[in-house]
Amino acid sequence: DIVRGKDHFLGTNEEKKPLEENLKNIFRKLYNELTKEEENGTAIKSRYTKDDPDFYQLREDWWALNRDQVWKALTCEAYGTYFRQTACAGTRKTDDKCRCEGANVVPTYFDYVPQYLR
Structure with missing residues (x-):
């Protein structure tokens, strides 16, 4: 839920804001890396055009691809x-x-x- 931006964290804004900013930075870096490639960069940019600046669609896609690995790590x-x-x-x-x-x-x-x- 945190990765997908749907966490119902009930902490203070001082606690929530740094976490959300960190996630935005991580997914911004991922987005920039993905769009560097000439071959797929245009397709990726078009998929995530409306996504700025929170990258929610990229987060959902990342989660769909990596949820099994996260689950294995959490339950090892x-x-x-x-x-x-x-x-x-x-x-x-x-x-x-x-x-x-x-x-x-x-x-x-x-x-x-x-x-x-x-």
């Missing part, structure tokens, strides 16, 4: 079967490290559940 030491049966296509609870058996499948429904309901 999470042992047990914490997540409910719905996480693994409704067939069973998650196995070791909060992942579904036979695959490192991210329980993606968490992305779309409002934060306050998780």
